[in-house]
């Protein structure tokens with residue numbers, strides 16, 4: 660008989676359905692520029708200045724995604740990308756303009 664209550668399987672299923680996104684508690688300190696925030700909070704996944712990792716993967720520099728969507732992505736996360744609830748709207752807008760001019 661196939662056991663359907665296997666905890667590992669249940670856990671994997673839950674992860675797949677809920678997405679793997681998490682919350683990142685990074686909080687910018689007063690006076691940080693968008694460049695600093697990006698370097699500290701984002702470049703580990705998106706590369707220096709958003710240039711991507713391993714070539715083009717996760718490149719966000721010069722993104723053509725609408726500004727509101729980028730701001731929402733930062734504040735609420737994506738399917739994989741963590742949410743940054745401590746980056747306020749104003750900083751998210753500044754990071755977005757920074758990315759668009761990269």
Ligand code: HEC
Pocket residue numbers: 697700701702703704705717718719722723724729732733736737738739740741743746754
């Ligand atoms: C843990 C890794 C990780 C971190 C840290 C991270 N991201 Fe992401 N980001 C991703 C992944 C993976 C995707 C694509 C899949 C998704 O949306 O979850 C993504 C997608 C994006 C997109 C959408 C792509 C596009 O061109 O529209 C933007 C914009 C973005 N990230 C900006 C940021 C910013 C700004 C930060 C820092 C505040 C950040 N990310 C931090 C992993 C990360």
